[in-house]
Amino acid sequence: MYKVEDRGSGSDEVKLHGPRYPYRLNFYDTPPLYDVTIEAFESAALNRLRVLAEIESSAARDRKWDETKTVIIAQCEKYLPLKSAGALNVDLDEQRRTDQLGHFVLRLAFCRSEELRRRFVKAETTLFKIRYETDDSVERQKFLGSRNFNWVAVGDQEKAEHQQSLLTYYNTKNDDFAREKYFKVRWTRVPDLVDRRRVFLKGGWAYVPGKEQSSIIYQEFETHLEKDLMVTARYMPRLDEDTRLKGVLDNLSQGFLAGVSSEWNSSPMDANVQGIKAEMVDELAAKHFPMCMRNSHQKLRADHRLNHFGRLQYGLFLKVLGLSIEEAIVFWRKSFDRITDDTFNKMYKYNIRHSYGLEGKRANYPAKTCQQILTSGGDPGCPYRHFSVDNLRSALVSAYGLSSADLHDVMNQVKNNHFHVACTRVYEITHASSGVKRGDGVGSGESVTHPNQYAAKSMELEKAKEEKAAAMVP
The missing domain is CATH 1.10.579 (DNA Cyclobutane Dipyrimidine Photolyase, subunit A; domain 3)
Known part of the structure; x- marks a missing residue:
């Protein structure tokens, strides 16, 4: 058996505070804490790695985004199903538990070098994007409301003040512009939008329209994961002392080399x-x-x-x-x-x-x-x-x-x-x-x-x- 940390996962807390994993989308803030067998430990990671390896393969094969989404959704259905809250006859808690366990096991495998961390972050961010785009809209908004993304809502007065500048980067009719919500974040949080000239910049702030809100979230996920992997890397020498896990983690870290066979x-x-x-x-x-x-x-x-x-x-x-x-x-x-x-x-x-x-x-x-x-x-x-x-x-x-x-x-x-x-x-x-x-x-x-x-x-x-x-x- 192997203990994986997950603060506050006791059955009493589940009864008092609702589902253990309330959202399909996950920033993986909290590691799991329960006993699992080595077989379950490896199986959860392998199934997730099959999906991540295909994501990297799609990038190498220069697939278009819609093609990549189609392939990865099919892979997820096969190896890593994760249904929305409205799904019937599905053990949502078990699916989300397996999803979280697999993610954290792969953190252990891919935190060891800068190259492995880079590839893992890129693949995981792509998986998050696909899930975000395919998530139930109501459930997605609840997830966004559960986190503090440190963005500042732009008021009507400020929006009107910069209307001409904003319209330069938002090619639409005035009626649509009037309904559009804007958020301010530091420009370093949305480098992709800055690079593509999709946002108005002023005083170090990027004015992000609601339709581009996802870029803030994706960047936040990526930055969050990069930091967590660095923390995990500092603790790896302790885990390497466990001979039961070293072989499993070594094998998993080779997963991007040739995909993972089924x-x-x-x-x-x-x-x-x-x-x-x-x-x-x-x-x-x-x-x-x-x-x-x-x-x-x-x-x-x-x-x-x-x-x-x-x-x-x-x-x-x-x-x-x-x-x-x-x-x-x-x-x-x-x-x-x-x-x-x-x-x-x-x-x-x-x-x-x-x-x-x-x-x-x-x-x-x-x-x-x-x-x-x-x-x-x-x-x-x-x-x-x-x-x-x-x-x-x-x-x-x-x-x-x-x-x-x-x-x-x-x-x-x-x-x-x-x-x-x-x-x-x-x-x-x-x-x-x-x-x-x-x-x-x-x-x-x-x-x-x-x-x-x-x-x-x-x-x-x-x-x-x-x-x-x-x-x-x-």
């Missing part, structure tokens, strides 16, 4: 891609495998061998792809065709059976995720991260026949260390004939976070294409 790290693919045969792997590799697994397959065919980690990574991928243990033994035996049967049985067969949970402790080992591959030592690793620039260019052209424009696009993502975004772009480019457009990702706008996810979606597209063609045959 069911692909533990579940086999669905029935429509089960039962592949050993002799099918060559064709599947050429048509459906991501670069990492395609590279492993090519090395295996060229050298008739793979090192231990290469066999483990590729073998588990094929297992989740649908290669049975019997077919796996056939596949690896044919691949290692330069050794005798006796050597194969002694050196390799046990390990193959072990990876399928038939030997040793009989565990059902999952396939490696993009995050695990990216953070490995580099052999075999992720080509987008571990290949030299020249080798990666050659491999992309050779394997996928990318045009110079597409190649430039992919290499730009690699240059900016958005390796899983580069892989996602390759998926989109190579599946354009199946109707996949830029920004679609592997479905619903999601980025690639697991090699099996890439292969599964590719095979599903081909099957759908074949079924459509068959249906058109008279």
